[in-house]
Amino acid sequence: MTSTHFTQDLINSFRDDPSLDEQTKAVVMRNLARLKETxxxxxxxxxxxxxxxxxxxxxxxxxxxxxxxxxxxxxxxxxxxxxxxxxxxxxxxxxxxxxxxxxxxxxxxxxxxxxxxxxxxxxxxxxxxxxxxxxxxxxxxxxxxxxxxxxxxxxxxxxxxxxxxxxxxxxxxxxxxxxxxxxxxxxxxxxxxxxxxxxxxxxxxxxxxxxxxxxxxxxxxxxxxxxxxxxxxxxxxxxxxxxxxxxxxxxxxxxxxxxxxxxxGLHDYRAEIRKSFLESVADGAMAGAAIGAQLFGPVGAKIGGVIGAAWGGLKSFFS
Ligand SMILES: Nc1nc2c(ncn2[C@@H]2O[C@H](COP(=O)(O)OP(=O)(O)OP(=O)(O)O)[C@@H](O)[C@H]2O)c(=O)[nH]1
Ligand SMILES: [Mg+2]
Missing domain, CATH: 3.40.50.300 (P-loop containing nucleotide triphosphate hydrolases)
Structure with missing residues (x-):
């Protein structure tokens, strides 16, 4: 699979995720589609x-x-x-x-x-x-x-x-x-x-x-x-x-x-960037979902996985 868009990869990976109920999934899909256009x-x-x-x-x-x-x-x-x-x-x-x-x-x-x-x-x-x-x-x-x-x-x-x-x-x-x-x-x-x-x-x-x-x-x-x-x-x-x-x-x-x-070396800038991306993507993806905060853990992990696997520039922050 060749990646063309980071948010599209996320959409693809959440689409087949059995751990999300249909309603939550719909919200996440909508949010990610919006994020893709931002x-x-x-x-x-x-x-x-x-x-x-x-x-x-x-x-x-x-x-x-x-x-x-x-x-x-x-x-x-x-x-x-x-x-x-x-x-x-x-x-x-x-x-x-x-x-x-x-x-x-x-x-x-x-x-x-x-x-x-x-x-x-x-x-x-x-x-x-x-x-x-x-x-x-x-x-x-x-x-x-x-x-x-x-x-x-x-x-x-x-x-x-x-x-x-x-x-x-x-x-x-x-x-x-x-x-x-x-x-x-x-x-x-x-x-x-x-x-x-x-x-x-x-x-x-x-x-x-x-x-x-x-x-x-x-x-x-x-x-x-x-x-x-x-x-x-x-x-x-x-x-x-x-x-x-x-x-x-x-x-x-x-x-x-x-x-x-x-x-x-005065500060771990990469860790800050990683956290900053994860929080922003996770918050954006879960906005308006009924169980938002609870899902931060697994959703965050999933986002981290997608980023680390496919995204060249981000790899330096996630590996
Ligand atoms: N040594 C060194 N040279 C740099 C650095 N950043 C830019 N340069 C050099 O400075 C010159 C001007 O850089 P540009 O990036 O073209 O500057 P600019 O602000 O876009 O210039 P204009 O578009 O003409 O206004 C180039 O020769 C660059 O290679 C740097 O961090 N260190
Ligand atoms: Mg210039």
Whole structure:
């Protein structure tokens, strides 16, 4: 059997499950069918060259993305990538000159106010990327403090700030490429960067953010460096996404297991991601079923089994 869709595999496996009564099964089928259609919309923005494309490619199976561009000159700067369930909007940040900046700011703001078919904000998550190797992040703070935060609306949790290119933050010094880890000098440098980012946003807006650092990795001829802290980035992305939508990521995350391997070891990000997926799928599947909570155990185990058996990217979290 070749799998094409994670939720479809779940539907197939629950369909023949003798342990579910018919009524419960009907509810689960309906819920899974809805989950299969659920989209998560992510706006990725940041200065030219900060690593938006590299980050999207590292996180997702982006090779199967349908790529679209706005047709009118107003929105053609935003590139749209449609995966099975994740929809990405890749927008330039600021720093491209006054006229371009005004256009980009306007486009970002209108995206932030766009509503989906049910009247909810379309954008589930705004991922702002900073270039960790850049000394002047002034335009990025301008983007965060004056464009994004004032227009986030009620759901302030939908903002995540991540500092990319951790490996070259000190021009490549103190990065241990063999162990894929920063050395203490670089860790201190990156921690300071996180702290100054947090402070500059707090002082300007009063909003508390918790930036993280990572490296999207790069490919340069036959030289290939895997990402660092990509599991941490995904764990934080899930924290900033509404619980009922977290399951949706399962379909589209990168099924090359190598990309998820290297992290700072400060926390078990994979265990968090696993729990996050399981809870979201199980809650979603059982919503409205009379015996919901009781079934969490076996249903959870079943979901875990389906995921671990068939789903490449998820295997790294479930095995
Ligand atoms: N060393 C290193 N290089 C990176 C990393 N992320 C991205 N790069 C490199 O930085 C350059 C720019 O990356 P992109 O992903 O194209 O950046 P972008 O934000 O999409 O750029 P634009 O689309 O032009 O705005 C490329 O040469 C990448 O290989 C990283 O984590 N570490
Ligand atoms: Mg790009």
């Amino acid at each position: 989209k998560v919309n992510i706006l990725v923005t940041g200065a030219t060259g900060c690593g938006k494309s590299s980050t999207i490619n590292a996180l997702f199976n982006s090779d199967k993305a349908k790529v679209g561009q706005g047709v009118d000159p107003e929105t053609m700067d935003i590139t749209k990538y449609e995966l099975d369930n994740i929809v990405l909007f890749d927008s330039p940040g600021l720093g491209d000159g006054k006229e371009a900046d005004q256009r980009h700011a306007k486009n970002i703001i209108s995206k932030l106010y766009e509503k989906d078919a049910s009247g909810e904000p379309l954008i589930d998550l705004v991922l702002v990327l900073l270039d960790g190797s850049s000394r002047d992040l002034g335009t990025s703070f301008e983007l965060i403090n004056s464009v994004i935060i004032p227009n986030l609306g009620e759901d302030q949790n939908r903002l995540l700030i991540a500092i990319n290119q951790a490996d070259v933050a000190m021009k490549g010094r103190y990065w241990d490429a063999e162990r894929m880890q920063p050395q203490p000098e670089l860790i201190k440098f990156l921690d300071d960067k996180v702290e100054s980012t947090r402070r500059r946003i707090k002082e300007a807006t009063g909003v508390d953010v918790e930036p993280i650092y990572y490296s999207a990795g790069y490919k340069d001829g036959d030289q290939q460096q895997q990402p660092y802290n990509l599991s941490k980035l995904l764990a934080f992305i899930l924290r900033h996404t509404k619980k009922e939508k977290r399951a949706v990521f399962a379909q589209d995350i990168n099924n090359d297991q190598k990309v998820w391997k290297h992290d700072d």
